[in-house]
Amino acid sequence: MLRSEFPSMKNFEEAGSRLLERAVDPTRWGLMVRRVTVDNCCRVGRVQVCATVDIMPTLDTYLRVSFKGPGLSPMDAAEYLEKVLSARFPFVPNAEWFVEIDARKWIHFSRRYTRPRLEA
Numbered sequence: 510m511l512r513s514e515f516p517s518m519k520n521f522e523e524a525g526s527r528l529l530e531r532a533v534d535p536t537r538w539g540l541m542v543r544r545v546t547v548d549n550c551c552r553v554g555r556v557q558v559c560a561t562v563d564i565m566p567t568l569d570t571y572l573r574v575s576f577k578g579p580g581l582s583p584m585d586a587a588e589y590l591e592k593v594l595s596a597r598f599p600f601v602p603n604a605e606w607f608v609e610i611d612a613r614k615w616i617h618f619s620r621r622y623t624r625p626r627l628e629a
Contacts, residue, residue, distance in 0.1 A: 516551045523592035524551050528560035528574075533622075534599070538562045538570065555579055558593060559615075562622050572622040585610060585618070586616040609620045 518524040529535055531548060542565070550559040556578035563571050574593055576586040590606075609617045 515557060516548060518551050518558075520547040521553050521592035524553050524558045525596035526561075527551060528558060528593070532560040532562050532572065535562075538564050540564050541568070554587075555602050556581060556589065557599050558589070560593070563619070569623040569625065570604070571619045573617055573619040575615045575617045581616060582613075583610070583616055586618070590618050615629050 513531070516527075518527065521598055528549060529553045530553060539561070549561050550557060552558065556576055559573075559575040559577075561573050563573055565571065576589055587608075604620060606620045609619070611617065
């Protein structure tokens with residue numbers, strides 16, 4: 510998919526409002542599918558933003574917010590993450606986010622979305 514096909518948003522707060530509303534809808538959750546689609550991605554300026562809730566094989570759920578852009582550093586992406594989350598969640602600076610940079614230069618932030626499943 511070409512970058513120009515993604516909807517364009519004015520700022521990261523607007524992007525967060527749109528993307529997180531869709532991502533937290535349980536009907537859109539999937540098994541660790543890292544597909545970038547028009548439904549879960551948009552762009553703000555030259556930066557692409559993607560948000561999903563992934564279901565692991567253990568049935569744990571993780572919120573994933575990803576960024577890609579020319580010259581984008583993990584520190585810049587962390588600032589954008591705070592703005593994206595402000596639309597829906599309070600940002601807690603000391604919360605544990607797992608950060609990953611993949612071969613396609615996407616910077617992924619993920620953390621547990623729901624509590625661990627109950628075990629008897």
